[in-house]
Amino acid sequence: MIHRRIIIMAVLISGLFLASCGGKKRYAALQMQHQDLTERYQQSQMQLAESRTNVKNLEEQLAMERKNNASLREALRRLQGTLDMSINQNTQGNVNISKLVDEINASNRYIQHLVNTKNKSDSLNLVLTNNLTRSLSREELRDVDVKVLKGVVYISLSDNMLYRSGSYEISERAGETLSKIAKIIQDYREYDVLIEGNTDTDPISQKNIRNNWDLSVLRASSVVQALQNQYGVEPKRLTAGGRGEYNPVADNTTPDGKARNRRTQIIITPKLDQFMELIDKAPETSTDAEVPAETPDQQENTPVF
Template sequence: MITLKRILPITILLGGLVMTSCVSNKKYTALDSQYRTLGEAYQKSQMELTESRAKVKSLEDQLEYERKNNASLKEAYAKLQGTLDKSISQNSQGNVNIAKLVDEINASNKYIQHLVNTKNKSDSLNVVLTNNLTRSLSREELKDVNVQVLKGVVYISLADNMLYNSGSYEVSEKAGETLSKIAKIIQDYKDYEVLIEGNTDSDPISKPNIRNNWDLSALRASSVVQALQNTYGVDPKRLTAGGRGEYNPLADNSTLSGKARNRRTQIIITPKLDQFMELIDKAPDAEQSSIN
């Protein structure tokens, strides 16, 4: 039989346990709530940490990219700087070359101008010489005489049918009027040298007393020289006879018209050096010629 003395301690103990149990549940609930809050905070922190790590990784990747890009830019800059330096060097050399080229162009222009002036002077000289040598002839007389001046030398060209019979080297009677005109030109300048030059076509000559075209051209020139001397009183010391045969053609010998041009006698009148210089002094300047 349980006595009161025994029940009382048990009751007190049970009461204490109940009271202890009530206090623990409250703490547990509070702790659990706190735990949940901390857990949520932890999860949030973990998510933020993950996001931060992702951002850090992205920033690190971007930094690496920028570093590489910076290296590329530095390399490109170095190349551009090298190109610029080279360009500046070449430009400096180019300036030197351009300056040299300008000097050469200026020198060439001066030389060209000199040639133009010389050509104008030469043309003026030719005009003076032609006028001087043909002033004894009338307009009608000049129609039968072809006078050309080249480099201060007068060329008077006469077709063979004006001077000789076909295949002959003797001067014909009808050539007298033509030769008299030539003699007027020659006598007008008594100190000029006169060369009579015979030319033929390529057809071979068939005469018993003439071996070839060399002979024919030389004989024709000699006949003109003797006519000028004996008939028109030209000093023979001024005269020279020469033959060039078929070897100085003006045209193709394959045509009749070409052969006709090649069969000719040229009378070449050349002033001596001192006379030539006098003519140069008389030659007008290009500006004066253009004004006249």
């Protein structure tokens, strides 16, 4: 009986021992599992903190990008405004350039018109000179000098042929020559005519003539009145002037020089009002502006330059 109890006690002790050993193993396993879970939890906490930091950084970066985006939009708006303004200015600039080109073209046409008119005037002067010299005899050409200077026709008449000796009265000998000159003047009705008297340096001794100024003007006046009264030249085209002894063409110390200085010049000039009108005329600025074509009558009456 006792032995049996001992056996039972031994079995119980063995069971308890075995149970005690199994519990320790499970306890140890649970401890390890707890430690592992603790480490994982700590890692998770660290990862969570890191993620929160990253999220905060991303949020800050997002806010900065949004701010930059707003700045870029504002800059784009300003650039667009500048571009629109530049386009408008460029368009206006193109219009201004186009106008400037039109004005330059119009000015070029105007200048070409002036050049053509001058060339035409030079041709007319040449025709006038040729017509006059052909109409004069060889004897008359000895006392008449015809030339063109700077677009103006000068007809120089000697004192000996034109006036009576020591007088300002027109001689009979000069009548035929003046009639030929008057015909040329009548053919060119758009020209003004200046009669200019000139003398040598010898003083005048007549009672009714004070000095060479008087003599030069009186002689010019005699020619003007002859052209008007005898040959029908319009008086409004005529001007009488005298330069006395102060416009010599030769030396007054020799008889030949004095003879050359005693002369009367018939100067055929353009009408100044037409000349100034032509110069002051503003060229057209439109692209289709053209200098109007001249009629044959206008071509014949073109002023001299």
